[in-house]
Amino acid sequence: xxxxxxxxxxxxxxxxxxxxxxxxxxxxxxxxxxxxxxxxxxxxxxxxxxxxxxxxxxxxxxxxxxxxxxxxxxxxxxxxxxxxxxxxxxxxxxxxxxxxxxxxxxxxxxxxxxxxxxxxxxxxxxxxxxxxxxxxxxxxxxxxxxxxxxxxxxxxxxxxxxxxxxxxxxxxxxxxxxxxxxxxxxxxxxxxxxxxxxxxxxxxxxxxxxxxxxxxxxxxxxxxxxxxxxxxxxxxxxxxxxxxxxxxxxxxxxxxxxxxxxxxxxxxxxxxxxxxxxxxxxxxxxxxxxx
Amino acid sequence: xxxxxxxxxxxxxxxxxxxxxxxxxxxxxxxxxxxxxxxxxxxxxxxxxxxxxxxxxxxxxxxxxxxxxxxxxxxxxxxxxxxxxxxxxxxxxxxxxxxxxxxxxxxxxxxxxxxxxxxxxxxxxxxxxxxxxxxxxxxxxxxxxxxxxxxxxxxxxxxxxxxxxxxxxxxxxxxxxxxxxxxxxxxxxxxxxxxxxxxxxxxxxxxxxxxxxxxxxxxxxxxxxxxxxxxxxxxxxxxxxxxxxxxxxxxxxxxxxxxxxxxxxxxxxxxxxxxxxxxxxxxxxxxxxxx
Numbered sequence: 256x257x258x259x260x261x262x263x264x265x266x267x268x269x270x271x272x273x274x275x276x277x278x279x280x281x282x283x284x285x286x287x288x289x290x291x292x293x294x295x296x297x298x299x300x301x302x303x304x305x306x307x308x309x310x311x312x313x314x315x316x317x318x319x320x321x322x323x324x325x326x327x328x329x330x331x332x333x334x335x336x337x338x339x340x341x342x343x344x345x346x347x348x349x350x351x352x353x354x355x356x357x358x359x360x361x362x363x364x365x366x367x368x369x370x371x372x373x374x375x376x377x378x379x380x381x382x383x384x385x386x387x388x389x390x391x392x393x394x395x396x397x398x399x400x401x402x403x404x405x406x407x408x409x410x411x412x413x414x415x416x417x418x419x420x421x422x423x424x425x426x427x428x429x430x431x432x433x434x435x436x437x438x439x440x441x442x443x444x445x446x447x448x449x450x451x452x453x454x455x456x457x458x459x460x461x462x463x464x465x466x467x468x469x470x471x472x473x474x475x476x477x478x479x480x481x482x483x484x485x486x487x488x489x490x491x492x493x494x495x496x497x498x499x500x501x502x503x504x505x506x507x508x509x510x511x512x513x514x515x516x517x518x519x520x521x522x523x524x525x526x527x528x529x530x531x532x533x534x535x536x537x538x539x540x541x542x543x544x545x546x
Numbered sequence: 547x548x549x550x551x552x553x554x555x556x557x558x559x560x561x562x563x564x565x566x567x568x569x570x571x572x573x574x575x576x577x578x579x580x581x582x583x584x585x586x587x588x589x590x591x592x593x594x595x596x597x598x599x600x601x602x603x604x605x606x607x608x609x610x611x612x613x614x615x616x617x618x619x620x621x622x623x624x625x626x627x628x629x630x631x632x633x634x635x636x637x638x639x640x641x642x643x644x645x646x647x648x649x650x651x652x653x654x655x656x657x658x659x660x661x662x663x664x665x666x667x668x669x670x671x672x673x674x675x676x677x678x679x680x681x682x683x684x685x686x687x688x689x690x691x692x693x694x695x696x697x698x699x700x701x702x703x704x705x706x707x708x709x710x711x712x713x714x715x716x717x718x719x720x721x722x723x724x725x726x727x728x729x730x731x732x733x734x735x736x737x738x739x740x741x742x743x744x745x746x747x748x749x750x751x752x753x754x755x756x757x758x759x760x761x762x763x764x765x766x767x768x769x770x771x772x773x774x775x776x777x778x779x780x781x782x783x784x785x786x787x788x789x790x791x792x793x794x795x796x797x798x799x800x801x802x803x804x805x806x807x808x809x810x811x812x813x814x815x816x817x818x819x820x821x822x823x824x825x826x827x828x829x830x831x832x833x834x835x836x837x
Binding site for chain 2: 259261262265266269270272273274276277278279280281283284286287290298299301302303304345348349351352353355357358359364367368371373374375376377378379380381382383384385388399400402403432433434458461462464465469480481483484486487488510513514516517520521524528529532535536
């Protein structure tokens, strides 16, 4: 069928709007990157738009030498890797029993988990519990309270329930016990969902903010989010950065260092993001169909 | 047969009891005058005194008002965008373009509020921001976007849309795939324009999803994310930008007003619980129960 005039207008407008939406998501990141790579004079006069003016890596040099971003980057990596391993193990341990129709306490325990999504103790009581466990200023205060996301657990449980029961029965006939069933039948069949949940947890730990702000006191244990937040909200960033010469200060702006910090946080995510995209869409679809 | 499942679930049960249910028990300090020395159970009971103080103080009342106001604005302006985006994406025939746009609009969801807040501050900064550079070129005067109530709210709501719209569209895209393509053919044979096809086929096709998502969203009226507000707020606009979560952090945690802010948190959680339960009841009546 030939496209009518009206359809042509429609498609043009549609493509235009979507291109605008896409660009609006991309351009701020490009702009911030350009600022981080520009010299201070251009940044001060706000003449940087989407391409660096007066290329320089000065901001990055200051960031790396003066702010402890390297340590924060390492902390982020430790927090994320250990956190994801713990959370994924715990989520499987939670979802698998609750997905078995023959598990006696299935309904009651599921309800108990769902209730925590609806109601919680809130910040202060949770803080007091974590404090009384002696977890203040240790990464346990980040990993343990966030061990299982009830939502992620429900996504995985729903997926487990949807697996064909014939395979399970066949495995049982061959003398397969509960452990082997989980390890050799159920988990291998769930790799895309597991990948999606891994990504969700990883993003959560990588971006962890409020918990680190509240529970981690010593600056050398801070992660990048808290470090960047302090840089963004600091009024006198340059005075705080230790070990830079007075001459150098003239050549840089707080904006340059802030944007460099932002970039250092985003780039690792941008690198893994395209590879994981197909998984997370799948993951969220399962969650969307039935929570 | 249940023993392996129980062994698997036991650590998870411990997690939920310690980190989810124990803080709920800790909510009793909302009815006590909590002191470090006496602890949660040793502190003296004061009944509803904390609540009376909460609801007789104009400052705390304005914080509750801010919370509800900002959240409602988020919903009113933020809710339609994912739907619009999904409908537009659904009309794209070129797969590479669709994939490209999707990749870009999902991206902001994975950036933490610290990053997004940092970018907002960079872009809208009064001296060095690109937006004020343009404003100055046109109007001669920079505008303090982040220091005026009205523009602060606009930036707050806008940044929420920017971060969430793409991700929110996934649910509607999933719903759109269930619409029978024959309906479009039939409509087009009957001479329906693209606009009429969207109005009479697409929208009715996802209307139940829209209703469910809207009800769900209403259930979260009391929640304005801590990170979002915390990153954007400043002392100049604190009259409009202080919300329950940031107040609890600032006054409760940093100012050690544990009992008063726990009372506030309890009030927030209870209203939230009632809203979610009501929302689900309505959804169930519409045949779309969530659990």
